[in-house]
Every structure is written in structure tokens, then in C-alpha cells.
Amino acid sequence: MKMPDLSTTDSAIKLVRWLVQPGQSIKRGQPLCEIETDKAASEVESIVAGVLKEFRAQPGDMVVVGQEIALFETDTAASPTVPPQKGPGLFARNRAAVPAPMSAATLALSQSQQTVGRRLQASKQNIPHYYLQASANAEPMIRRREVASPKPVWEAFFVLAIAKVLKDFERIRWRLGGESVTAAPNSDIGVAVDVRGDLFVAAVAATPQGSVEEISNEIRARVREIESGAGEARGIRPAAITITNLGASCVESFTAIINPPEVAILAIGKIGPAPVVQNGQVTVQNRVSLTLSADHRVINGKYAADFLGAIIREIESF
Numbered sequence: 637m638k639m640p641d642l643s644t645t646d647s648a649i650k651l652v653r654w655l656v657q658p659g660q661s662i663k664r665g666q667p668l669c670e671i672e673t674d675k676a677a678s679e680v681e682s683i684v685a686g687v688l689k690e691f692r693a694q695p696g697d698m699v700v701v702g703q704e705i706a707l708f709e710t711d712t713a714a715s716p717t718v719p720p721q722k723g724p725g726l727f728a729r730n731r732a733a734v735p736a737p738m739s740a741a742t743l744a745l746s747q748s749q750q751t752v753g754r755r756l757q758a759s760k761q762n763i764p765h766y767y768l769q770a771s772a773n774a775e776p777m778i779r780r781r782e783v784a785s786p787k788p789v790w791e792a793f794f795v796l797a798i799a800k801v802l803k804d805f806e807r808i809r810w811r812l813g814g815e816s817v818t819a820a821p822n823s824d825i826g827v828a829v830d831v832r833g834d835l836f837v838a839a840v841a842a843t844p845q846g847s848v849e850e851i852s853n854e855i856r857a858r859v860r861e862i863e864s865g866a867g868e869a870r871g872i873r874p875a876a877i878t879i880t881n882l883g884a885s886c887v888e889s890f891t892a893i894i895n896p897p898e899v900a901i902l903a904i905g906k907i908g909p910a911p912v913v914q915n916g917q918v919t920v921q922n923r924v925s926l927t928l929s930a931d932h933r934v935i936n937g938k939y940a941a942d943f944l945g946a947i948i949r950e951i952e953s954f
Contacts, residue, residue: 637668637682637683637684637704637705637706637707637708638701638702638703638704638705639680639693639699639700639701639702639703639704639705640680640683640701641701649671649672649673649698649699649700649701650671650672650673650696650697650698650699651669651670651671651693651694651695651696651697651698651699651705652669652670652671652672652695653669653670653695654668654669654691654695655667655668655669655670655679656668656669656688657688658688658689658690658691659687659688659689660687660688661686661687661688662682662684662685662686662687662688662708663682663685664681664682664683664684664685665681665682666681666682667679667680667681667682668680668681668682668706669705671699680705682708683865684708684710685710686708686709686710687708687709687710688706688707688708689707689708689709690706690707691705691706691707692704692705692706692707693705693706756893759893759894759895759896760893763894763896763931763933764931764932764933765891765893765894765929765930765931765932766929766930766932766937766940767891767927767928767929767930768927768928768930768937768940768941768944769889769925769926769927769928770925770926770944770945770948771910771923771924771925771926772923772924772926772947772948772951772952773912773921773922773923773951773952774907774922774923774924774951775921775922776951776952776953776954777790777793777907777924777951777954778907778922779954780793780848780954781793781848784848784849788848788849788851788852789852789855789856790881790883790884790904790907791827791852791855791879791881791904792848792849792851792852792855793848793951793954794879794881794902794904794947794951795825795827795840795842795851795855795879796842796846796847796848796851796950797947797950797951798825798842798877798879798902798947799823799825799842799843799844799846799851800844800950801943801946801947801950802823802825802876802877803823803844804946805939805942805943805946806819807899807934807935807939808876808877808899808900808935808943809823809876809877810899810934810935811897811898811899812897812899812931812933812934817934820874820875820876820898821874822841822874822875822876823842823876824839824840824841824842824873824874824875824876825839825840825842825875825876825877825878825879826838826839826840826875826877826878826879826895826898827839827840827855827858827878827879827881828878828879828880828881829855829858829859829862831859831862831863832863836862837875837878837895838855838858838859838862839858839873839874839875840854840855840858841854842854848954875898876898877898877899877900877901877902878895878898878901878902879901879902879903879904880892880901880902880903880904881903881904882903882904882905882906883904883905883906883907883924884906885906886906887905887906888905888906888908888925889903889905889925889927890903890905890927891903891927891929892927892929893929894929894930894931899930899931899933899934899935900928900929900930900931900935900940900943901928901929902926902927902928902929902947903926903927903928903929904924904925904926905924905925905926905927906924906925907922907923907924908922908923909921909922909923910922910923924951926944926947926948928940928943928944
């Protein structure tokens with residue numbers, strides 16, 4: 637088994653301690669060891685079922701993603717084919733051991749849930765969030781989607797719109813480190829997806845020359861990878877900015893918490909009819925609400941407003 641990518645940090649991973657012993661029969665999803673990064677402490681779960689033969693890394697060792705950490709003897713016929721359930725992270729994180737049932741009056745948070753809480757709280761406390769809200773004419777998207785077969789996922793339209801304007805808004809890709817900034821390693825756009833009740837981010841490599849259909853296919857492919865339980869799908873590839881869409885849940889608008897080390901996140905509400913004044917006349921138009929959360933240390937209000945306006949212009953031009 638190799639060390640999976642379970643964090644949003646690029647720092648080294650410290651193996652704190654093993655939770656199992658050689659010779660022990662291990663189930664898929666069973667916690668194997670505790671690790672620490674500069675962001676958080678968490679558990680690593682087994683992605684195989686079998687007998688643990690030996691450790692390939694020891695407590696105190698600094699390991700990297702993809703490094704062999706344990707050797708198993710597996711029985712393919714006896715191994716379950718259903719991928720283990722995943723748990724929530726800042727956006728992607730393994731589930732810790734399920735807590736024992738408790739009374740209805742008290743519920744214990746798992747270690748993973750506690751880690752999520754600490755990280756979200758740290759993001760909210762340490763990043764000076766501010767929010768810009770606007771709406772866009774969704775009629776062009778609706779018409780474009782109606783003629784497509786198969787119909788693309790709605791997120792594809794917003795990913796393409798961002799990809800088209802991102803080249804003109806380089807600060808969105810900045811990453812703050814101390815008193816200086818660096819650029820994100822790519823221009824991928826993260827898409828928050830729900831898989832069996834757990835939240836992950838699928839990084840989509842979108843270009844301004846791409847099509848809605850191509851981006852939709854890639855989003856669906858990333859979701860299938862996450863659903864499959866593949867080790868590499870558990871991790872988070874770096875992204876320039878993340879989008880999160882709750883429109884399908886009938887949420888009109890909402891504000892999202894920034895996913896570090898990113899400096900902005902776009903929240904998408906539902907598409908619905910709204911009164912609009914055009915040429916002095918009130919008409920009904922399908923519109924979509926957009927809320928941009930931004931890090932004021934890196935992006936000032938005017939810059940963020942221009943970025944959001946550019947996204948809206950692209951959405952309205954499909």
C-alpha cells in the first residue's frame with residue numbers, strides 16, 4: 637500500500653504511529669496509522685483487505701505521497717469489491733472509525749469530523765473573507781443545454797466561463813506565503829461534488845478553447861474515479877479556484893468558505909425565474925445567483941468585482 641494524498645498541503649507527511657501490527661488481518665477502510673502535516677493530524681485507512689506482513693515506514697519517518705508504507709498479503713477472492721466509504725475533509729478526507737452508538741441526547745464527532753471542524757474554523761478565522769453577490773441571465777445556458785445530447789452537467793458552464801477569464805485575472809491563482817505570493821501550479825478549476833453524502837473536490841483541467849461537453853465529460857469522469865475508491869482519486873489536485881453548486885438542492889444563494897491555499901471560491905445557487913426590467917418593461921427571465929468569497933489579503937474588492945463581472949458576461953454569452 638502506498639501513501640495516499642489525503643490533504644490540501646504540499647508539505648511533508650509525518651507518520652506518527654501505527655494503529656495495527658504485522659500479522660493482523662486488516663479490513664478495507666480500517667484505520668492503519670496516524671499522520672501529521674503542517675495543516676492537520678488525521679488517520680490513513682487501508683484501501684485493501686488482507687494480512688499485514690510488514691511496515692515499510694516507521695513512526696517518526698517523513699513520507700511522501702505515493703511512497704510504499706506497508707506490505708499486505710491479500711486474498712483477491714475474499715476481498716470486497718465495494719469501495720470503502722469516504723468521509724468529509726476540508727473538501728476531501730477519509731472517514732475515521734465509526735463511533736459507537738450513543739444516546740439520542742449526545743453524539744460524538746469522529747476524529748475526521750473534528751479535523752474538518754478545526755480546519756474550517758481556521759480558514760474562517762485566519763482568512764479575511766468578504767463576499768460579492770450578483771446574478772446572471774441563465775437563458776443562454778438553458779438554450780445551449782437543451783440542444784445538447786447528452787445534457788452536460790450545469791457545473792461545466794461555470795468552469796468554462798472561469799477558464800475563459802482566468803488568464804486576465806492572474807491574482808486568482810496567487811497563493812499567499814508570509815510576505816510574498818506565488819502562482820498556483822496550474823489553472824485547473826475545482827468542482828465540489830457530493831459522493832454518497834461526502835464532499836470532495838474534483839480538479840478539472842479546463843482551457844478557454846474547450847467545450848461545455850468536454851468539460852462535462854471530465855467532471856463525470858472525476859466523479860466516477862472518486863466513487864470507485866481509487867487511491868489517487870482520494871487526494872486533491874491543486875486548483876486555481878473552486879466552484880460549489882447547491883442549485884439542485886433549491887438553494888437560491890449562499891456563501892462558501894474558501895478552500896486553502898486558494899484565495900477565492902464561487903458559490904452557485906439555483907436557476908429560477910425572476911422579474912427583470914428591459915427597455916422600461918418588466919419581463920420574467922431565468923437567472924442564477926452567484927456569490928464570490930474572496931481573501932482580502934490577496935484580492936481587493938474592485939479586482940474581485942471585475943472578476944465576477946467577467947464570469948457573468950461569459951455565462952450570458954453561451
